[in-house]
Amino acid sequence: MALSFLLLTILVVAGLAYVLAKSRAFKSAGGDIRLLHSLPGYYGWNGALTVLLPTFLALLLWLAIQPVVVDHTVSGMISAESAAESTLGLVMSDVRRIADGLDLAVQNGVLTAQDASRLNTGSSDIRETLGAVGVALGAEVTAEKLEAAQTYRSATATGFWMRTVLVLLVALGGLAVSYRRTDKDFRARNFVEQVVKGILVFAALLAILTTVGIIFSLIFNTVEFFSLYPAEDFFFGLVWSPSFGGGSELGILPLIWATLYISLIALAVAVPVGLFAAIYLSEYASPTVRAVAKPLLEVLAGIPTIVYGLFALLTVGPLLVDIFGNDGALGVGWMQGGTAVMTAGLVMGIMLIPFVSSLSDDIINAVPQAMRDGSLGLGATHSETVKQVIMPAALPGIVGAILLAASRAIGETMIVVLGAGAAARLSMNPFDAMTTVTAKIVSQLTGDADFASPEALVAFALGMTLFVITLGLNIFALYIVRKYREQYD
Amino acid sequence: MSEVSGAIRTADEFEPNKATAMENTKISADKVQVYYGDTHAIKDVSINIRAQTVTAFIGPSGCGKSTFLRCLNRMNDTIDICRVEGRIAIDDEDIYDPKVDPVQLRAKVGMVFQKPNPFPKSIYDNVSYGPRIHGLVRRKSELDDIVASSLQKAGLWEEVKDRLDSPGTGLSGGQQQRLCIARAIAVSPEVILMDEPCSALDPIATAKVEELIDELRENYTIVIVTHSMQQAARVSQRTAFFHLGNLVEVGDTQDIFTNPRDKRTQDYITGRFG
Numbered sequence: 001m002a003l004s005f006l007l008l009t010i011l012v013v014a015g016l017a018y019v020l021a022k023s024r025a026f027k028s029a030g031g032d033i034r035l036l037h038s039l040p041g042y043y044g045w046n047g048a049l050t051v052l053l054p055t056f057l058a059l060l061l062w063l064a065i066q067p068v069v070v071d072h073t074v075s076g077m078i079s080a081e082s083a084a085e086s087t088l089g090l091v092m093s094d095v096r097r098i099a100d101g102l103d104l105a106v107q108n109g110v111l112t113a114q115d116a117s118r119l120n121t122g123s124s125d126i127r128e129t130l131g132a133v134g135v136a137l138g139a140e141v142t143a144e145k146l147e148a149a150q151t152y153r154s155a156t157a158t159g160f161w162m163r164t165v166l167v168l169l170v171a172l173g174g175l176a177v178s179y180r181r182t183d184k185d186f187r188a189r190n191f192v193e194q195v196v197k198g199i200l201v202f203a204a205l206l207a208i209l210t211t212v213g214i215i216f217s218l219i220f221n222t223v224e225f226f227s228l229y230p231a232e233d234f235f236f237g238l239v240w241s242p243s244f245g246g247g248s249e250l251g252i253l254p255l256i257w258a259t260l261y262i263s264l265i266a267l268a269v270a271v272p273v274g275l276f277a278a279i280y281l282s283e284y285a286s287p288t289v290r291a292v293a294k295p296l297l298e299v300l301a302g303i304p305t306i307v308y309g310l311f312a313l314l315t316v317g318p319l320l321v322d323i324f325g326n327d328g329a330l331g332v333g334w335m336q337g338g339t340a341v342m343t344a345g346l347v348m349g350i351m352l353i354p355f356v357s358s359l360s361d362d363i364i365n366a367v368p369q370a371m372r373d374g375s376l377g378l379g380a381t382h383s384e385t386v387k388q389v390i391m392p393a394a395l396p397g398i399v400g401a402i403l404l405a406a407s408r409a410i411g412e413t414m415i416v417v418l419g420a421g422a423a424a425r426l427s428m429n430p431f432d433a434m435t436t437v438t439a440k441i442v443s444q445l446t447g448d449a450d451f452a453s454p455e456a457l458v459a460f461a462l463g464m465t466l467f468v469i470t471l472g473l474n475i476f477a478l479y480i481v482r483k484y485r486e487q488y489d
Numbered sequence: 490m491s492e493v494s495g496a497i498r499t500a501d502e503f504e505p506n507k508a509t510a511m512e513n514t515k516i517s518a519d520k521v522q523v524y525y526g527d528t529h530a531i532k533d534v535s536i537n538i539r540a541q542t543v544t545a546f547i548g549p550s551g552c553g554k555s556t557f558l559r560c561l562n563r564m565n566d567t568i569d570i571c572r573v574e575g576r577i578a579i580d581d582e583d584i585y586d587p588k589v590d591p592v593q594l595r596a597k598v599g600m601v602f603q604k605p606n607p608f609p610k611s612i613y614d615n616v617s618y619g620p621r622i623h624g625l626v627r628r629k630s631e632l633d634d635i636v637a638s639s640l641q642k643a644g645l646w647e648e649v650k651d652r653l654d655s656p657g658t659g660l661s662g663g664q665q666q667r668l669c670i671a672r673a674i675a676v677s678p679e680v681i682l683m684d685e686p687c688s689a690l691d692p693i694a695t696a697k698v699e700e701l702i703d704e705l706r707e708n709y710t711i712v713i714v715t716h717s718m719q720q721a722a723r724v725s726q727r728t729a730f731f732h733l734g735n736l737v738e739v740g741d742t743q744d745i746f747t748n749p750r751d752k753r754t755q756d757y758i759t760g761r762f763g
Contacts, residue, residue, distance in 0.1 A: 287569075368606070370606035371606060371608060371609075372567075373567075373600075373602055373606065374602065374607075374608065374672075375618070376567060377562065377564060377595055377600035377602070378595065378596070378599065378618060378619040378622075378672065378673065378676055379592050379594075379595040379596030379619065379622070379623060379676060380592070380618075380619075380622050384622050388618070388622070389608050389618075392608075392609065392610065393609050
């Protein structure tokens, strides 16, 4: 039975369980639902869930275990010699292709099911037959491979039948259990609510586990990188010049320097502008202005960063060259090209304004009205109140907002790729082109890099470093926010 | 509106000695109307509030007593939809005159709120906040003196003198409210408005604050809004009864409680509604 059909059957059984359990509950109460412990719908859901949960669990387990068992059985049939010629993995993938090809041939009517199971290498050209249905094989089919493929086919087919039988048995078992259990005193509501809670826990767990998975995938590759390249050269190297021919120097310092430099410029733009905008919006703006201005400001947050990158490349960069370039308005000649730390920093700062302003605005609004009244009642002006009472009260939250913006700046990629250039360089001049950790991760992993070389693996070490930095910032931000949160309550 | 003007007459009629009362008058309100948007919250209220006296505003919830109180230091200005008409004068000076800076006015008319609202700063900074923003002191030592004397007047000095640097929010509710009173005293106001200052406090803290109000009467004109008629009877010399935005009756506290002129006042103080 095909998987989709099986799933459909399970759903039908579950639906049946719903109807049966509901009507049985109804009957057990003598038609008076006030005598039931739970509403009839809960008994129905209890029935359906008692079918669905164990069945899906069984199905998932089977789907996970069957390929492993079959592979293990079949790979036992491959002789040591043929395994030695190439690798066991390659032979096994050949076997799988032959088996799938035979299935396909039967399906297309090129072979009958009986012919397919009775094939032998002497009587027909299997490679040609399979080629006719669109399965191209790299090598001639040996007797050993054919035998393995036939075993593979039969084992898989048996597995499918066993799977269907098992799943249907579990589903019917669930149906029987839920039907027997249904009674006017059975606490169906509590059971259903437990299951719903379980689903919620599962969803939360999934997010956490994914984070853990990401960290582990980074860790393994990072460890592999450090086995190929010395850690002290990576962390303290002043030169970044990867060459895929070998002999690259992979020092992270120029990249970290540029990352921090650009983030610093971005924050220098975003923090004052964002904070002042937030103060205006929350303290001075009339409700009408606020209703229009706040969403407009937040539109900035919805612009894709690649668009900001284009803005940096096409508008801000040339504008800065016109001012600070060789023939620029100031005639200082600091800037050689449009791509520079300053370009990326300014544009990134614009991108971060809504982050800072929106979060700060919420935080300023959360300062109780009683604080404002208290200060105004003492004869303070509005601006004194903002400066001396509201800002100090909101400061921890604002610091948290700024740190979140900082970790966002550190992780930003597209603006840097387009606005800051591609040359890794240690320089104090903000009008020089530099490149950051994120931009280099992209360039190391795109293209035809060999994934086992340090030049490609370094991307994971860079990612890990970045991850640790932003994680640290986020934790620090959370700590600050939490520590001072309840101060005015 | 005939009912309202009747109430005004009642208020004037029972002023025991009008001449002396006028001499003593600190705040006088004449035909004050307050609107919140379309709602007419205060209707034609006229009242004279005497200096160095505790005047209590009583009345059921929503009767406008807090709204009227907030007119006296123009705190209602901070609410956009609120509009005040009529004349309110302190020391015969119209406080709604365009020449008057509401910020200056609020330094003269201090306010203590329903819920203690110390700033999230140290006790010292809470009390010194007002004197600092008004530039009342030149040297740190003067400021220290003001902080100490304000806390003494508020009866809090003994409890906090050793921890002036700890946050004001760490004090108990009653101590916080007395800190707020000290904060208001520190700017040397002439009038102190109190909006249900004890409603968030337990009976012991309430007793302390009431005792304090009684002591402060010597130097300040005090107007207190309260829901508790016992409190009004304990701390005030004059009582004004508000109902549905009207000032129904005003007079000596003793008279109001023992011999109310108006049926509504009588019903309220005997607990028939409210």
